[in-house]
Amino acid sequence: MEAIILQMIEAFKELSYLGIMLSLTFEFIPAELVLPLAGYWVYEGDMNLYGAIFAGSVGGVLGPLTLYALGRYGGRAAIIKFGKYCFIKEEHIAKSDQFFVKYGGSVAFLGRFIPGVRTAVSIPCGMAKMNVWKFIFYTYIAMLPVTAVYVYLGYALGTQWEQAGEIFSQYANYLLIPIVLFIVWMVVKRRKMNLQQ
Template identity: 60%
Template sequence: MSEIIISFIEFLKQFSYFGILLSLCFEFVPAEVVLPLAGFWVYQGDFNYYLVVLAGTVGGTIGPLTLYALGRYGGRPMVLKYGKYFLVSQKQIDASDKFFDKYGSGVAFFARFMPVVRTAISLPCGMAKMNVWKFSIYTFMAMLPITAFYVYLGYKLGPHYKEAEEIFNSYALPLALIIIAGIITVFTYKYVNKRKKSQSI
């Protein structure tokens, strides 16, 4: 199956950066296959790293909206019926449901770094009728570092780009925690400064 997907991605390569973006709009094409391969193309000198990351991030934000829409407008019965066509298993759906129930809408960001639920998490977000703009922003914020890291791994690994997924899974959770810590630090800094200014008036 992976060879068929790689052949499909290779076909889309002829459309340059738009082809990379387009390939990620199909949820049955895993980002962990597309992005390291795109990184390998950067290694070969066919593409620019930063433009690949931009195209991959945009495509990786548009793609999950299909599963979000399936969850929002079809509900659980349709998700269970058609999820398999997006390569989403019952196990992934159940795990995503539990993850969403436990952590709320923030999982649209955080779950992108988790191996089992990263694809299927769009479904419970849709079923919960989470605001589509909020969902898209969280997804974009998660896909930017994920895309950058995957493409970088593909670039550094060169011909061995297929090993990128295993390496990514080892660093995904620490990467998410670093990003969250950074966000908290920025907001805390802004809040403290705002308080200081209001007290000085």
């Protein structure tokens, strides 16, 4: 399966930065493969590092946006029916629902860092009819640092780009905890300000 996905990604390479965006639009193509490979293309001199990071971040929003639309316009029945094509199971949706109830709109950001929630988290955002621009903003600022790290690792590792996922998983908490804490602090501060008004 991974070999087929890699062939698809290589085909998308012909479209340059647009290819990176499009490959990430399909939720069944793992970003953990696409982004380090994009970094390797930077290493080879086929792309610019910042261009690849930007394209990866935009693509990282397009995929969740399709699930957001499915949740918003299709409802739970459509998600259960079509979610399997994106490898989304009913238990993923249930976990994401609970997470959304607990954290509200900020789930579009925070959920990107939680295993078992990150893929399906867009669905309850759509079902709750969360403002689409707010959803895009939260998703983009969540995807930007993750994308930057993966692409840079692929670039730095060069021909060993396939090791990027393993390295990222070892240090992910150290990289992401400060970002998550900062956003949580912002959300808490904003809620306090709203209560005082």
